[in-house]
Amino acid sequence: MTRSILILNGPNLNLLGQREPEIYGRTTLADIEAMCRAEAARLGVEADCRQSNSEGELVTWIQEAPQRFAGVILNAGAYSHTSIALLDAGRALNIPLIEVHLSNIYQRESFRHHSYISLAAKGIICGFGSRGYLMALGALAAMLDDAQ
Numbered sequence: 001m002t003r004s005i006l007i008l009n010g011p012n013l014n015l016l017g018q019r020e021p022e023i024y025g026r027t028t029l030a031d032i033e034a035m036c037r038a039e040a041a042r043l044g045v046e047a048d049c050r051q052s053n054s055e056g057e058l059v060t061w062i063q064e065a066p067q068r069f070a071g072v073i074l075n076a077g078a079y080s081h082t083s084i085a086l087l088d089a090g091r092a093l094n095i096p097l098i099e100v101h102l103s104n105i106y107q108r109e110s111f112r113h114h115s116y117i118s119l120a121a122k123g124i125i126c127g128f129g130s131r132g133y134l135m136a137l138g139a140l141a142a143m144l145d146d147a148q
């Protein structure tokens with residue numbers, strides 16, 4: 001069975017480290033992706049990291065994920081709070097999806113308190129900054145180990 005994990009980041013996350021450091025910190029998306037690849041290697045899995053500002057592209061990547069991946073880590077950014085299309089794609093998955101947010105969305109504006117993705121997620125990690133992606137990788141790797 002494949003031990004590859006797809007890590008998806010949604011709209012505006014390409015701006016990390018460049019704007020609003022008081023909310024999102026100074027770590028760039030390239031830094032996070034490098035941390036994820038290093039953690040994946042440590043856990044004996046592979047990480048394929050992608051970012052898109054396009055809802056449709058994210059939907060397509062989620063739809064195609066079971067062909068090549070054992071799990072999906074998704075930070076859908078603001079689409080988390082708006083996108084029924086991403087929810088439907090997540091619900092159609094037959095592999096686990098873990099939802100990640102850098103910030104604690106429940107400490108922020110009320111419109112961020114609801115996430116459509118959560119309805120399709122195996123689990124949700126928020127508020128731990130970039131460490132949340134590593135926590136999600138650890139959870140998926142442990143699930144793969146348990147399934148062996």
Ligand code: CA2
Binds near residue numbers: 104
């Ligand atoms: O906390 C998270 O990870 C979020 O998914 C980030 C989204 C936000 O809309 C969600 O409510 C929570 C926003 C990502 C945008 O990131 C930026 C980074 C720097 C400058 C501007 C935006």
